[in-house]
Amino acid sequence: MIKLKNREQIEGIRESCALLSDLLEQLRPMVQPGVSLLELDKAAYDFIIKHKGIPAFLDYEGFPATLCLSVNEMVIHGIPSKRRLIEGDIVGVDCGINLGGYFSDAAVTWAAGKVAPPTEQLMKVTRECLDKAIDAVVPGARIHDISRAVFSHATRFGYGVVRQYCGHGVGLEMHEDPQIPNYVSAGPNPRLIPGMVIAIEPMINAGRSDVRELDDDWTVVTLDGSLSAHYEHTVLVTESGHEVLTSWIF
Numbered sequence: 001m002i003k004l005k006n007r008e009q010i011e012g013i014r015e016s017c018a019l020l021s022d023l024l025e026q027l028r029p030m031v032q033p034g035v036s037l038l039e040l041d042k043a044a045y046d047f048i049i050k051h052k053g054i055p056a057f058l059d060y061e062g063f064p065a066t067l068c069l070s071v072n073e074m075v076i077h078g079i080p081s082k083r084r085l086i087e088g089d090i091v092g093v094d095c096g097i098n099l100g101g102y103f104s105d106a107a108v109t110w111a112a113g114k115v116a117p118p119t120e121q122l123m124k125v126t127r128e129c130l131d132k133a134i135d136a137v138v139p140g141a142r143i144h145d146i147s148r149a150v151f152s153h154a155t156r157f158g159y160g161v162v163r164q165y166c167g168h169g170v171g172l173e174m175h176e177d178p179q180i181p182n183y184v185s186a187g188p189n190p191r192l193i194p195g196m197v198i199a200i201e202p203m204i205n206a207g208r209s210d211v212r213e214l215d216d217d218w219t220v221v222t223l224d225g226s227l228s229a230h231y232e233h234t235v236l237v238t239e240s241g242h243e244v245l246t247s248w249i250f
Contacts, residue, residue, distance in 0.1 A: 001177055002169060002176070002177045002178055002190060002193075002196060003169065003171070003172055003176055003177075004193060004194075004195035004196060005171055005172070005195050005196075005197055005236075006195070009102065009171065009172065010195070010197070010236060012099070012100060012101070012102035013102045013103070013104065013170075013171045013197055013234070013236075013245065014236075014245055015099060015100075015102065016053070016097050016098070016099035016100075016102040016103060016104035017104040017106070017234050017245035017246045018245075019048075019051055019053055019097055019099055019104070020095060020096070020097045020104040020105075020106055020234075020246055021106070021246050021247040021248065022047075022051075023044060023047050023048065023095065023097070024093070024095070024106065024108060024246075024247075024248040024249075025247075025248070025249060026043070026047055027040060027043060027044060027093060028110065028248070028249050030043060031085065031091060031093070031110040031111075031112055032085070032112055032113065033084075033085055033086050033087045033089075033112050033113045034084055034085065035084065035085055035112075036081075036082055036083065036084045036085075037069045037071075037078075037080040037081050037082070037083050037084075037085075037091075038080050038081060038082055040067060040069060040080065040093070041065050041066050041067045041069065041080035044066045044067050044095060045058070045066040048066065048097055051099075052099070052100075053097045053098060053099045054097070054098040054099075055095075055096075055097065055098075056095075056096030056097055056098045056103055056104075056105070056174050057094075057095065057096050057174075060174060063077075063079075063218060064079060065079055065080045066080075066095065067080060067093060067094065067095050068092070068093075068094035068095070068107075069091055069092070069093060069094075070091065070092035070094070070219070070220075070228070070230065071083065071085070071089055071090070071091045071092075072089055072090060072091075072227055072228075073221050073222045073225050073226060073227060073228060074092070074219055074220065074221050074228065075092075075162055075165070075203050075205070075211050075220040075221060075222060075228040075230065076092065076094065076165060076203060076220050076230055077094075077218045077219055077220050078092070078218075078219050079216060079218055079219060085112035086112065086113075087112065087113040087114065088111075088112070088113060088114065088115050088116065088119075089111070089112040089113075089115075090109055090110065090111050090112070090115060090119060090123065090227065090229065091109065091110055091112065092107060092108070092109045092228070092229065092230040093107065093108055093109070093110060094106075094107035094230065094232065095107070096170075096174055098174075101172070102171065102172070103170050103171055103172065103173060103174050104170070104234050104245070104246060105170050105174070105199040105232060105234050105246075106199075106232050106233055106234060106246035106247075106248060107201055107230050107231060107232035108231055108232075108248040108250075109123055109126065109229040109230055109231060110250075111123070118206065119206075119227060121157070122159065122204065122206050122227055122229050123229050125153065125154060125157050125159065125204065126154070126202050126204040126229035126230070126231055127231050127250075128153055129149070129150045129153045129154050129182075129202040129204060129231075130150075130200060130201075130202050130231045130232070130233060132149040132150065132153050133146045133147075133149045133150050133200045133202065134200060134233065134235055134242060134244060135149065136148075136149045137192060137198075137200075137235055137237055137241070137242035138192065138237075138241050138242065139191075139192055139193060139194055139237060139238075139239065139240075139241075140191055140192065141191070141192045142189045142190065142191055142192065143178055143179075143180055143181075143188070143189050143190055143192070144184050144185075144189045146167075146180055146200060147180065147181050147182060147183055147184045147185065148184050150182040150183070150202045151182060151183040151184060154182075154202065154204045159204045159205060159206060160204070160205035160206075160207055160208045160209030160210070160222075160226075161182050161183050161202075161203075161204060161205075161209050162182065162203035162204070162205060162209055162211055162228075163181065163182070163183055163185075163209060164211060164220075165203060165211075165220065166179050166180055166181040166182060166201075167179070167180030167181075167182070167198060167199050167200045167201045167232070168180060168198070168199055169196065169197065169198055169199070170197055170198065170199045170234055171197040171234075178190050178198070180198060180199075180200055180201075182201075182202050182203065182204075192237045193237060194237050194238055194239045195237065196236075196237040197234060197235070197236050197237075197245075198234070198235050198237070199232055199233070199234050199235075200232065200233060200235055201230065201231065201232035202230070202231060202232075203228060203229075203230045204228065204229050204230075205222045205224075205226050205227070205228045206222075206226040206227045206228070207222060207224040207225075207226030208222070208223060208224050208226070210222070210223035210224065211223055232246075233245070233246045233247075234246045
């Protein structure tokens with residue numbers, strides 16, 4: 001069931017999203033060669049607790065960390081470890097915050113140092129996929145309009161669009177209806193209505209779309225070992241269009 005948010009709930013979600021945006025701004029300078037994934041995770045945990053929030057991912061269905069940190073061929077759900085980033089790595093940083101019962105969700109892929117031009121293009125195109133998907137968010141449009149915007153742009157560059165994982169509703173829980181695939185599926189295709197809050201998150205692979213889950217039961221990687229990029233915003237459907245509630249820097 002899709003939960004439409006009232007004015008009070010929207011304000012609570014907006015505050016949660018603002019805190020998450022502040023966290024991502026704090027983390028960006030840390031993503032450099034030499035930093036460990038555990039250092040990034042601890043910084044995020046300390047920031048959220050300091051600001052009276054709760055890390056929404058920590059212990060969610062058993063996930064053991066505050067951040068999902070997905071490096072290079074990892075698509076999503078990477079578990080922070082002692083691994084240190086090296087020059088040319090890219091890392092998807094995905095985080096959610098529960099602030100007073102209101103949930104935010106956002107992800108961004110950052111480069112550690114300088115990356116090769118093909119990697120820069122993958123990141124750029126994936127951001128464009130998110131931008132085009134957000135542009136499709138207007139009252140009366142349908143979920144498939146969002147999906148089509150992502151898929152058509154990514155495949156124009158020969159990239160693989162991940163099908164097994166998707167965006168979702170968010171706000172009063174970490175994951176709510178509706179599901180928002182990044183391709184036009186045969187599934188439900190509800191209309192967008194003011195008061196809906198959704199997390200749109202293209203997951204785009206440089207190679208094939210196929211993925212697999214590692215033995216840790218969390219980390220998802222590309223089947224062919226190609227790089228993957230992931231960007232996500234929490235978006236409110238308004239009477240006149242949309243409002244992007246989260247932010248991050250490149």
